[in-house]
Amino acid sequence: MIRLWPKSLVGQLLLIVALMLLLAQGVNSFLLYRGAQSQNLVEASTSAVSRIAFGQDRQSSDRPMRRGGAARVQRWGRLKYSANSVVTDDMQRLPELETRAGQAFANMGIVFSDIRATFTRNLTTDMTGHLIGTNRRAWRDNPINRSMGDKRAPPETRGFVIISAQQADGQWISIASVVRERTPLLVRTLLFQTITIYLLMLIPLILLGRYISRPLKSLTAKAHGFQPGETEDLAEQGPPDMRELIRAFNVMSSRVSSMIKEKDVMLGAIGHDLRTPLAALRVRVENVEDDVERERMVAGIEDIDHTLDDILSLARLGRSREQSDPVDIRSLIETIVDEFTDLGHEVHYQRGDKQSALIRETLVRRALRNLIGNAILYGKAADISVEKSGNKLTINVDDDGPGIPEEKIESMFEPFLRGEASRNRATGGSGLGLTLARAIARDHGGDIILTNREQGGLRATLVLPAG
Structure with missing residues (x-):
C-alpha cells in the first residue's frame, strides 16, 4: 500500500502547503471559469444589441439599402419581427443581460417597452435564420485574412443568447447571437499559472525544509544515541x-x-x-x-x-561497559542448564539449530538465570526452547507451576513484588528477578513476556534481536 502521508514534519508541511495551493488554485480556476462564461454571454449579447440597434436605425431613417447591403444583412443575421416574444415564460431569463441591454439602448436613444434575454443550447427552428456570429470561420479562411497571419481556428460554439425587445407598437424584435467557448485557452492559462505558483512557492519551501530538517535529524540521532x-x-x-x-x-x-x-x-x-x-x-x-x-x-x-x-x-543497567557481541544462544543456554542440573534441579533444553544474537553475554546470562530460577522455584522444573521469527529470537522458559492470574501478570514486574507472599528468600526471592530480567531485555531492544499455558504452568518468553 502506497503511503501518501509523509512521516517527517517537513514533508507534512510541504504536502499541506501544496494541497492548500491546489485548493486555492481550484477556487481561483472556478471563479475565472465562471467569469469567462459570463464574459462570453456579455460579448454575445453585445453583438445582438448592436444588430437590433442597427436595424432600428435603418428602419427609422428609411434609407435605401446600398449595393451589397442584402449580403451584409444575410451575413449579420436578419432580425425577426413577431407579435410575441420568442423568449417565452418557460425559458430561464438573464436579468443581468436584460439590464445591460436596456442601458445600452437608452444610451443610443432607442426606447423599448420590454426587453427579454435568455441562453439556450439549441435554437428553435423559427430562429435558425435569425442568427449572428456564425461566419467567423469563413472570415478567417478568407485569403486576405489568412495572408495576414490570422490562422487561428474559431472557438467552439457553446450555445446561443437570444435578445428580444418590444417596440412601442407592441411588435417584438428578436435576434440570436452565438456564444463561443474559450475554455482551452483558459485551461492553458490556468495550468501555466499553477505551475508558476508551485515553482515560486514550493522550491523555496523545499530549501527551507532541508535547512530545518538537517539539524532536526542530527538532534534526533543524538537523542537516540x-x-x-x-x-x-x-x-x-x-x-x-x-x-x-x-x-x-x-x-x-x-x-x-x-x-x-x-x-x-x-x-x-x-x-x-x-x-x-x-x-x-x-x-x-x-x-x-x-x-x-x-x-x-x-x-x-x-x-x-x-x-x-x-x-x-x-x-x-544501561551503563555497562561490556560491548554487544554475536553470541551462540544454544551454547549459552547449555552452560546455564548445566549449572542448574549440577545443583540437582530439573531443567530440560531441547537442543536445536545454532542461533546467534548480538547481546551482552553477562547480562543476558543473568536474565536467563532469573527466569529459570523462578521456574524452578514456583514450578519445580523448567523446560527451555528457542524459536526464531524474522529478526527476533525468542527463548521460552516453561514451568508446571500454578501460573499467575491474568490481572496480576503485569504487576509481577514491579520491584520487590513476589509471587510468594513471605519475605523468605528461600521461598520467594528478593522480588527483583523479573524486574532486572525485563530491564536487561529492554536494554537490548527486546522484552520479557509472561503468559499462562493452556496445559498449566507459566511461560516466560525472553525476546532478543537475532544476530
Whole structure:
C-alpha cells in the first residue's frame, strides 16, 4: 500500500502547503471559469444589441439599402419581427443581460417597452435564420485574412443568447447571437499559472525544509544515541528556534550526565559502605556456637548481600561497559542448564539449530538465570526452547507451576513484588528477578513476556534481536 502521508514534519508541511495551493488554485480556476462564461454571454449579447440597434436605425431613417447591403444583412443575421416574444415564460431569463441591454439602448436613444434575454443550447427552428456570429470561420479562411497571419481556428460554439425587445407598437424584435467557448485557452492559462505558483512557492519551501530538517535529524540521532557521560555537545545550527532547541538539549544532556554520575558515585559508596560491615558481621557470625542460629544469621546476611547486588545491578543497567557481541544462544543456554542440573534441579533444553544474537553475554546470562530460577522455584522444573521469527529470537522458559492470574501478570514486574507472599528468600526471592530480567531485555531492544499455558504452568518468553 502506497503511503501518501509523509512521516517527517517537513514533508507534512510541504504536502499541506501544496494541497492548500491546489485548493486555492481550484477556487481561483472556478471563479475565472465562471467569469469567462459570463464574459462570453456579455460579448454575445453585445453583438445582438448592436444588430437590433442597427436595424432600428435603418428602419427609422428609411434609407435605401446600398449595393451589397442584402449580403451584409444575410451575413449579420436578419432580425425577426413577431407579435410575441420568442423568449417565452418557460425559458430561464438573464436579468443581468436584460439590464445591460436596456442601458445600452437608452444610451443610443432607442426606447423599448420590454426587453427579454435568455441562453439556450439549441435554437428553435423559427430562429435558425435569425442568427449572428456564425461566419467567423469563413472570415478567417478568407485569403486576405489568412495572408495576414490570422490562422487561428474559431472557438467552439457553446450555445446561443437570444435578445428580444418590444417596440412601442407592441411588435417584438428578436435576434440570436452565438456564444463561443474559450475554455482551452483558459485551461492553458490556468495550468501555466499553477505551475508558476508551485515553482515560486514550493522550491523555496523545499530549501527551507532541508535547512530545518538537517539539524532536526542530527538532534534526533543524538537523542537516540544518547549515552550518559558524553562530553561532546551537538553543534548548534539551523534557524534561531532550532539553535535554541539544540542549546537546551545540550544543557539537558549535561545535567542528566551529571546526575547519573552523582548517582553512580552514591551507589558505589552504598555498595562499599554496606558490604564492608556485612563482611565483618559474617566473620563474627561464624563464632556463634548454636549451629541453627548461625545458619539463620548467615542466610540473612547472604539475603541482604544478594538483594544489594540486584539493586546495584538494576540501577547501573544501561551503563555497562561490556560491548554487544554475536553470541551462540544454544551454547549459552547449555552452560546455564548445566549449572542448574549440577545443583540437582530439573531443567530440560531441547537442543536445536545454532542461533546467534548480538547481546551482552553477562547480562543476558543473568536474565536467563532469573527466569529459570523462578521456574524452578514456583514450578519445580523448567523446560527451555528457542524459536526464531524474522529478526527476533525468542527463548521460552516453561514451568508446571500454578501460573499467575491474568490481572496480576503485569504487576509481577514491579520491584520487590513476589509471587510468594513471605519475605523468605528461600521461598520467594528478593522480588527483583523479573524486574532486572525485563530491564536487561529492554536494554537490548527486546522484552520479557509472561503468559499462562493452556496445559498449566507459566511461560516466560525472553525476546532478543537475532544476530
